[in-house]
Amino acid sequence: MMQRIVIEVQMRSRKRRAKAMKIAAVADGVNSVAFNEENRDQIVVIGHGVDPVGLALSLRKKVGHATLLNVEELVEQAEDE
Secondary structure, X not given: OEEEEEEEEOXXXXXXXXXXXXXXXXXXXXXXXXXXXXXXXXXXXXXXXXXXXXXXXXXXHHOOOEEEEEEEEEOOOOXXX
C-alpha cells in the first residue's frame, strides 16, 4: 500500500530543513521525500508501509514541533498492455 504523508514541521533555518529531510529519507519504506510547493514547512513523504506516527514523533524529537496533517493511500495505476 503506497501512502502519501504530509507532516508540518517548524523549520526556521536551512540546517533544520536539511536535518528533517535526512530523517524522513532514512525511514523504513520511504520512496521519495519533498517539500510541499505551497508551504515550505510541510514535508511530503511517499512510500510503502511507512509508519506516519513514528515518523512524526522522530521529527518532533530531533527537529522541532511536528504535526501530522494528512495520510492518504495512493492508488497504483495498472499499465495498459
